[in-house]
Amino acid sequence: MIKALIIDDEPRARNVLHQLILTYVPDISEVRTAGSVDEAKSLMEFYLPDLVFLDVEMPHQNGFDFLQLPNNPDFDVIFITAHNSYAIQAIRFSALDYLLKPIDPEDLQEAVKRHYTRSESFRQRKLLFDNLAANIDKRDIKDFRLAVPSSEGVFFFMVHEILRLEADRNYTIIHLINKRPFIASKTLKYFEDMLAKFRFVRTHKSHLVNIDHIIRISNNNEFIILSDGSRIEVSRRKKDEVQRQLNI
Structure with a gap:
């Protein structure tokens, strides 16, 4: 009780x-x-x-x-x-x-x-x-530090450190700059809602990507390359949204 x-x-x-x-x-x-x-x-x-x-x-x-x-x-x-x-x-x-x-x-x-x-x-x-x-105490939400509990403990990081987030059933794999990925017990939709005011784009049902880390998009717009070299698929349903967000 x-x-x-x-x-x-x-x-x-x-x-x-x-x-x-x-x-x-x-x-x-x-x-x-x-x-x-x-x-x-x-x-x-x-x-x-x-x-x-x-x-x-x-x-x-x-x-x-x-x-x-x-x-x-x-x-x-x-x-x-x-x-x-x-x-x-x-x-x-x-x-x-x-x-x-x-x-x-x-x-x-x-x-x-x-x-x-x-x-x-x-x-x-x-x-x-x-x-x-x-x-x-921060004047701007963009200066907030994010806290994400996981089975390993609580991870603290700034939003700009996020490369991408990847859905894994009801969990999310968070990929950060120069750090190993970790698994959070929240859905990708949860993080998509939280990061709505930041520069992120849903490229696929399984991927939410930090726009500031996109360095190239393929000629056919079927995948993007991030600053760490990772190649992320762009689904047909998301192509128009990705192009709009990237001003293509």
Whole structure:
């Protein structure tokens, strides 16, 4: 069973989420609430949650400030936010979870299920929180650092280091500059959505390619060559899109 803590400065939002948890998430056995980071800090002197529902947009100290408090115990976090695309991207780039207000009960249930499947150590989770804090401080999403958990641990890298991403059933093989590939337990579609604002093109159902690393396209437009020498197929269905993206 899970002990949870809700941190949100809006009383109504706290109450709504509390009721949703009681109604739809029986695995959460105990719920406490706090209206500020300071109140949460005081509460956690005697109440240690397994899972924290953390509002991003709060006055004075926001949700991200809470993660930087010293001596925080080992807990998982699900961020709560209104439609703040910058914050959402920062959270996603740090391999962390979030829910959008107003919270949908099914989304809440799925987020708690994902909590059970997360396998990061305390140290790894702290690194993810630190990565999130660093991303939030950036002025441009293009400067975000990406965190990708795998069976080997958590990999951190900049988007411009990605050569290409390759589908492997429900997994993705990530190819980086001057580094060995590794396998991420996310679909290629997941990364395609995340990288939508960057210069990537889907050349095939199995390949997502960094446009900045394309050095040549064949005369018949059936394949491209990347800066590492790899040759990537361009499917018939994707030819027009590839040509458009490359201004051919």
